[in-house]
Amino acid sequence: MPDTKPKQTLLDILHGVKRFKEESFPERRELFGQLANGQSPKTLFITCADSRIDPELLTDQPPGNLFVLRNIGNIIPAYGNAMGGVTSAVEYAVCALKVSTIIICGHSDCGAMDALIHPEKTASMPAVRNWLQFAETAHAVTDALTATDVGPESIQALTEHNVLLQLNHLRTHPSVAAALARNELALQGWYYDIPNGKVYILNEETRHDMTVTEAISILEQQLK
Numbered sequence: 324m325p326d327t328k329p330k331q332t333l334l335d336i337l338h339g340v341k342r343f344k345e346e347s348f349p350e351r352r353e354l355f356g357q358l359a360n361g362q363s364p365k366t367l368f369i370t371c372a373d374s375r376i377d378p379e380l381l382t383d384q385p386p387g388n389l390f391v392l393r394n395i396g397n398i399i400p401a402y403g404n405a406m407g408g409v410t411s412a413v414e415y416a417v418c419a420l421k422v423s424t425i426i427i428c429g430h431s432d433c434g435a436m437d438a439l440i441h442p443e444k445t446a447s448m449p450a451v452r453n454w455l456q457f458a459e460t461a462h463a464v465t466d467a468l469t470a471t472d473v474g475p476e477s478i479q480a481l482t483e484h485n486v487l488l489q490l491n492h493l494r495t496h497p498s499v500a501a502a503l504a505r506n507e508l509a510l511q512g513w514y515y516d517i518p519n520g521k522v523y524i525l526n527e528e529t530r531h532d533m534t535v536t537e538a539i540s541i542l543e544q545q546l547k
């Protein structure tokens with residue numbers, strides 16, 4: 324008997340689209356009407372392709388507010404190293420959409436980070452292996468700073484170092500460097516703790532993760 328799984332999965336998705344059209348869409352008809360004529364998101368949100376991350380749900384933003392770029396491990400190769408989809412999305416977001424914030428969001432239990440620690444897991448996936456080279460430096464830094472055990476804590480440390488590394492890569496992109504020089508852009512790195520529904524803001528200098536509440540109070544002070 325042929326496997327019915329692919330058809331069942333497709334059916335579930337199509338039922339979802341039908342519910343969207345019949346239930347969610349009418350509730351937001353006005354918003355979608357406005358969005359029909361163009362987008363003006365203020366944020367480029369870069370995160371892992373992991374299915375457990377829902378950027379709009381996590382940030383409580385409606386459609387049209389986040390320009391989202393996703394790939395395995397929320398990786399942004401340094402400029403010139405892999406000119407393609409990632410580089411062009413960054414360039415488009417900064418030059419054409421003129422986003423004022425770029426967030427890179429890593430997350431707990433990230434398979435890409437696990438694969439950096441256990442390269443044997445990607446032995447049969449040469450493309451994944453190749454892609455993860457752009458996060459290898461984070462692995463080296465984590466190894467240098469933490470004990471040799473590879474428990475959940477070191478995966479979190481690696482994930483955070485990877486976010487900081489990718490922020491540095493981002494700064495090598497001419498569009499980003501120019502916007503930063505003009506003071507038109509803010510960059511921020513996040514760690515999303517899935518089981519606790521918590522986001523931590525990473526700080527390169529203090530190496531102390533801030534809670535969202537702390538980050539809000541600092542920003543509100545600065546905006547006064």
Ligand SMILES: [Zn+2]
Nearest residue numbers: 371373433434
């Ligand atoms: Zn991931």
